[in-house]
Amino acid sequence: MTALRKPLSIVGTEPDAQTDENQRVLEAVLFAATEPLDEALLASRLPEGADLKEELKKLGDHYAARGVNLVRVAGKWALRTASDLGHRIARDTPPPKKLSRAAIETLAIVAYHQPVTRAEIEEIRGVTISRGTLDSLIEMGWVRLRGRRKVPGRPVTYGTTEQFLVHFGLDQVSDLPGLEELKGAGFLDDRLPAGFSVPMPNDVSTLREDEDPLEDGDPELDPDSTK
Amino acid sequence: MTALRKPLSIVGTEPDAQTDENQRVLEAVLFAATEPLDEALLASRLPEGADLKEELKKLGDHYAARGVNLVRVAGKWALRTASDLGHRIARDTPPPKKLSRAAIETLAIVAYHQPVTRAEIEEIRGVTISRGTLDSLIEMGWVRLRGRRKVPGRPVTYGTTEQFLVHFGLDQVSDLPGLEELKGAGFLDDRLPAGFSVPMPNDVSTLREDEDPLEDGDPELDPDSTK
Amino acid sequence: METSDFELPEAERASHEPQLVVDVIGFEGPLDLLLMLARTQKVDLAKISILALADQYLEFIARARDLRIEVAADYLVMAAWLAYLKSRLLLPEPAGPEEPSAADLAADLAARLQHLEAIRRAGAGLMTRDKLGTEFFARGMPEETDPLQPQQFTATIYDLLSAYAMQRQKKALSHHTVKQRVVWSLKEAREALERLVGVSQNWTRLDTFLVEYLVEPAMRTTVLASSFSASLEMVKEGHLELQQESAFAPLWLKRRPEPRPELQVVETKQ
Numbered sequence: 001m002t003a004l005r006k007p008l009s010i011v012g013t014e015p016d017a018q019t020d021e022n023q024r025v026l027e028a029v030l031f032a033a034t035e036p037l038d039e040a041l042l043a044s045r046l047p048e049g050a051d052l053k054e055e056l057k058k059l060g061d062h063y064a065a066r067g068v069n070l071v072r073v074a075g076k077w078a079l080r081t082a083s084d085l086g087h088r089i090a091r092d093t094p095p096p097k098k099l100s101r102a103a104i105e106t107l108a109i110v111a112y113h114q115p116v117t118r119a120e121i122e123e124i125r126g127v128t129i130s131r132g133t134l135d136s137l138i139e140m141g142w143v144r145l146r147g148r149r150k151v152p153g154r155p156v157t158y159g160t161t162e163q164f165l166v167h168f169g170l171d172q173v174s175d176l177p178g179l180e181e182l183k184g185a186g187f188l189d190d191r192l193p194a195g196f197s198v199p200m201p202n203d204v205s206t207l208r209e210d211e212d213p214l215e216d217g218d219p220e221l222d223p224d225s226t227k
Numbered sequence: 228m229t230a231l232r233k234p235l236s237i238v239g240t241e242p243d244a245q246t247d248e249n250q251r252v253l254e255a256v257l258f259a260a261t262e263p264l265d266e267a268l269l270a271s272r273l274p275e276g277a278d279l280k281e282e283l284k285k286l287g288d289h290y291a292a293r294g295v296n297l298v299r300v301a302g303k304w305a306l307r308t309a310s311d312l313g314h315r316i317a318r319d320t321p322p323p324k325k326l327s328r329a330a331i332e333t334l335a336i337v338a339y340h341q342p343v344t345r346a347e348i349e350e351i352r353g354v355t356i357s358r359g360t361l362d363s364l365i366e367m368g369w370v371r372l373r374g375r376r377k378v379p380g381r382p383v384t385y386g387t388t389e390q391f392l393v394h395f396g397l398d399q400v401s402d403l404p405g406l407e408e409l410k411g412a413g414f415l416d417d418r419l420p421a422g423f424s425v426p427m428p429n430d431v432s433t434l435r436e437d438e439d440p441l442e443d444g445d446p447e448l449d450p451d452s453t454k
Numbered sequence: 455m456e457t458s459d460f461e462l463p464e465a466e467r468a469s470h471e472p473q474l475v476v477d478v479i480g481f482e483g484p485l486d487l488l489l490m491l492a493r494t495q496k497v498d499l500a501k502i503s504i505l506a507l508a509d510q511y512l513e514f515i516a517r518a519r520d521l522r523i524e525v526a527a528d529y530l531v532m533a534a535w536l537a538y539l540k541s542r543l544l545l546p547e548p549a550g551p552e553e554p555s556a557a558d559l560a561a562d563l564a565a566r567l568q569h570l571e572a573i574r575r576a577g578a579g580l581m582t583r584d585k586l587g588t589e590f591f592a593r594g595m596p597e598e599t600d601p602l603q604p605q606q607f608t609a610t611i612y613d614l615l616s617a618y619a620m621q622r623q624k625k626a627l628s629h630h631t632v633k634q635r636v637v638w639s640l641k642e643a644r645e646a647l648e649r650l651v652g653v654s655q656n657w658t659r660l661d662t663f664l665v666e667y668l669v670e671p672a673m674r675t676t677v678l679a680s681s682f683s684a685s686l687e688m689v690k691e692g693h694l695e696l697q698q699e700s701a702f703a704p705l706w707l708k709r710r711p712e713p714r715p716e717l718q719v720v721e722t723k724q
Binding site: 034 | 484485486566570572578579581583588590593
């Protein structure tokens, strides 16, 4: 296990050594995790009074030019391989399936218009969407059921997940590409009932005032909620 | 993705830059690998003529004092967190994950229909189940291999475990609700055709008369028992 | 997005899911087709001529029908709508009561096309981002931080029961296949219209256009009769209002407004 590990002489109290130790711990914690970690968790691993922001910045600088980078996704922190090296890494796993156009468009509509109902998605695309399209996006873990819109028929509202952000390397939904264009053209707030206009996609878990919570186990038992 | 990643200016032919690129690739490949990697594979990721030993030594030196180390295991190479930091990251038990829908559906069928074969599960679900689904249920300790059905092909039969009962707070598997209770609780609706029935689950360890015991070491080596 | 995107073989575009709408022409719905046609005008979508677009579309549909290609009903509903819109744009007849101007309707349609286009670009932009597992990778070998406790999974008894009931039920009920309808009812056509061109709360008289495009010429009389009774039914159910200025004059229809969402909110709060 230790072939190339040199013995360390850690001097706990010496200031510089302390700093390095913080770097080592952060690095190890981030390295061991497959999922992005939030700052509260990271802070809990450092001695009281440590400047987490500063430590993260330092770690980021250290990794910036290397083959692994420190990145911020979904408001959390993670180590990821540098994306310019993707083709050099080629894992054994089969390449991910290409999404169908219907799935890409549906995902985009959910991402940019969330919270959004199935009827609204259909209205934008101009075609009915097969149940399979939303289901598979949900199964992939990118789309989730949020709640129910407070309108007749109480249609389910959909939004994106943290995993969606992680997959596309986004820190938050407001980082979505082309968001400004859509917003500028007035496409982001015109589908909402009057009085509920929110000009930005919003994936925060708290329901909006025009949303009701899902009942227990509601999600799956609901083939025609939007009809 | 780019929060802390600085733009790289890679000059392919300049000796130093070339070396750095090799370091970056090695680092990324080792980071993303799911297993320790052998030198043949690592060499295949570097340009022809690169000195792998030298690159590994350099990478090892870079990481030696850090929170992550390059280690040699079983003649192969891997990046691992420094072992002196084990206790600092140990609290990092991942939060419990929700079971995937495929897993919960499979588990439900095993629970009600045990002893049940993979082919029977697939028939009820109407889709093939990936080997991983059953495997992970077994790994979680909720599903076990019981024996083999005495039919051609001798498919493995699956059942639930005591841990399954503990997790779901069941005294015995026959406490799972039957047809009338499921209807009463609104899980099943009234349109069901006559003759629809829900089996009485039974997880007693004694094999049924249509089951054979598993041979020694049988379980895992059995990719196509149900085909 | 290039025109070639619209010429993907069926197998490729449908790789991930069963296509619900069997779409013989190979487009993802009428708006998709319209967008492609609009691109041939080679102008900014904001300056598109809806009249020319309607002509192109109707021509396309007419050609498909001449070739005896079966055209999905959604396309025909759109054709009916465009034929109606075209007649309004060409002959500014005295509008029915409270009717939106033809220019407004055309502008709405242009806006929908721009929206779809913008969403497509956004979707394409999303897909060209560096993605986890393709361009960048996470730690491949998670380190067990506590070897005694690997990843924990949770599920509730509720998850278990609903998963079970749902699967059994799906299977048990799956034998009841619904016979495919030959002719769309007026109600279905109107629902499709709402999806395609938005909800019009105003008086319209496009039923003659719908009838023309939705059915074979030989069936027109009977379908006109049955769609008339269907609209009466919808009036009775409170979904629709009907108006006729004199005998044999065109019938005007209007969707009854649904209760406003704001009112709904107030109600639930009480």
